[in-house]
Amino acid sequence: MTMDAPLDMRPAAAVPSTPANALLTSPILPTLLKLALPNGIAMAGTTLVAVAETSYIGRLGTEPLAGIALVFPFAMLTQMMSAGAMGGGVTSAISRALGAGDRDRAATLALHAAMIGACAGLIFTVTMLAFGRTFYTMLGGRGGVLEQAMQYSHVLFSGAIAIWLVNTLASVVRGTGDMRIPSAALIGVAVIQVAVGGALGLGLFGLPQFGMRGVAAGQFAAFTLGAAFLAWYLFSGRSRLILRVKSFTFQRDMFIDILKVGAIACLSPLQSVLTILIFTKILAGFGTETLAGYGMGSRLEFLLIPITFAFGVASVPMIGMAMGAGLVARARRVAWTAGAAAFLTVGFVGLIVAIKPMLWVSLFTSDPGVTAAANAYFAWAGPGFGFFGLGVCLYFSSQGAARVGGPVLAGTLRLLLVAVGGWWLASSGAPAWTLFALVGGAMVVFGLTTALSVRLTRWGK
Template identity: 75%
Template sequence: MTIDAPVDAAPVRAAVPSSISNLLTAPILPTLLRLAIPNMIAMVGSTLVAIAETSYIGRLGTIPLAAIALVFPFAMLTQMMSAGAMGGGVSSAISRALGAGNRERAATLALHAAIIGLCGGLFFTVLMLVFGKSFFTLLGGRERVLEEASAYSSVLFSGAVAIWLVNTLASVIRGTGDMRLPSMTLIGVSLVQVAVGGTLGLGLFGVPQFGMRGVAAGQLIAFTLGALFFIWYLAAGRSRLALNFAAFRFERAMFLDILKVGALACLSPLQTVLTILIFTKVLATFGTETLAGYGIGSRLEFLLIPITFAFGIASVPMVGMAIGAGQVKRARRVAWTAAAASGITVGLIGLIVALDPALWVSLFTRDAGVSAAAHAYFRLAGPAFAFFGMGVSLYFSSQGAAHVGGPVLASTARLLIVAIGGVWLATITAPAWTLFALVGGAMVVFGLLTAASVAFARWGK
């Protein structure tokens, strides 16, 4: 049973462009797929980056591979907060304004979003440059592993502003229902990152080998170019929003409209990464091989978020515009359709790697100990990926409706299960496979609790 606010469906205003009106009237599944496919293509680029980066880091040795396992959660936290959490808040606010027919408000929100993105990037730069080495030490980094992790992090997070601006400005454009331009840009960013990172990291084509610093520099350069392109695109008036820079002034209400969704939503990726960090800390006691094996496994788990992102973020403007126009029932149908598509897609990936983990693991290592740990992770956690995909997609849809409290609490439950259960299993010296099973069970709980929260939430104005 669902409980909705008693809001009558409001007619679409005549002034609303057809590109926006279609999101309020077109069939849900075809429209969702049309919006999701560009995101999915962009995520293929992100997947290729992850595969390439892990592959050439693996060529640098086992120590760099273990080091990237320490840094990767923080790198993904930056991406998840800027693109999925705060970015979802940006898209939600803009799409709700457009659904209500208020294009001027949507354009003003876009400028406030850029300021939030700039501040978010600066925060991560300061945080990781000052405390990064301490974080890695707490996770079990020692000696050369710690040195390599610190080298990679110092270069990567010096450009956190570029990462935040790329994802924030992409979210502005997505909020208008335009998924193609952000996706094409992110594909370009991915190609530059692979080419530059691989060249500098491995010392290709006669270039000096910079190791981990070179790999990180590839991402920094790529996202800087992406941020400059988005700034030019929006400033030149090429988007669906006409930005009036001359009339801009700070408005507290605009920041609050974004932050009431984005700030609360940031707790979810924070808890997701904290879950991984706690688990990484526990596994560090099992040795470098187990830690490196889990790093390979958790990398695919993180990559499932961008895949669910493709469906989830496509639902944000559809849900947001429907809520803005008073079409609450349509907003719910969009949410559940996206959740089903995401759960099925991610579930199939989880099933495949559970049946044959070597399909993924062999891309990165042939070390017997590392491979054994990664195989155990996939066989026990892989079957639960479908619940994870469903939960993450509903988290995005809830952003569109400006009701993210339930999904955030579901993430809290997942964190507590892994934290409390993981510490207990470690104290009784349980084998590593029991910890991997715990992760799978926590995914199932997360998905079911998120679905329940959406089913009973009160959506509407």
């Protein structure tokens, strides 16, 4: 009996422990879809807010509408940097720590992430309050339009810290694999923003009409409440992380772990905004009808971004946890699955509008010149939508693996193609359709180059 006892115990000791998180073992596609759905709903709600806000600003007059157009690129940059770029770095770092089984490190990373978000928001506030008028003037703002932009901008960017904290804390929760709470918080923020902004901006329910200041105050209030809710959720012990503020100490490697992904990833939103601004400037020389036709197309692209974002952000914690656990092959399968899903979904919509553009264009205009320009845009750029979705989704997936250099370079290539190619075509007197073809081609190059960089980049140590 004394000889047999150790032999009987060996199999039990050899049994591997069960993984702490189902994201390491669950089937990839069903899990990805389950995580993507709440994100897609939340992002769709956020997109509808932009539509609603534009609608009631339109009731304030033409100058407010033109003013919001000046502020929009900077507001979009704030959201993209905090939610998609730095937010991806936060989700990546926390999920990799959890995948490695180090919950204490994940909790400490969460506190460092909150500090990064607060500091970044403060930088945006100071920059836009100090230089906002200069930026809007450079974009062509003059007179009453510039003053309307400044009224909106002052209030909006005074609350930039709240915007950054909402997206940063939401990214912390996503890093644990929980997509429902961040999505619910963002939907709540969207509802409050529409209600408060509309009421204060238009003077509804007997309230004073504050105009553009009131519209921006709706976003200020909504994100402040959203940040408070997410902070309460994380510090109340209800999340999957236990945050210990009393024992918190600054750790340089924690900042590096987040910033090595998030800081580099922040270049991507800058590239996207620059691409839009440069191409819009080039098209302005082709006349109002051409510019309006492009506006129809870019509006659809904006509505398709939530689909890509949903798949991409859902892939980050799955990939991060797999990388933390040393499951590199699984991490790559998640990335390609998410990329394929985004490519097929967004690409399907792109092909539909390329074949039947009036399904979309007729919703906004019946002007023959604008319709012709929009039809030309969709015919040439529509087939590239799928590749754009592929590239953006793999950009997010690369954040999960802490390897974002390749996708960022692919975005740089797209920017150069649009800027240099667009300038050359415009200066050569080429017709407008050639610029639309350039946009479609740049999307294809962006998607394929991003995919190639992911394929060639070594993941893991």
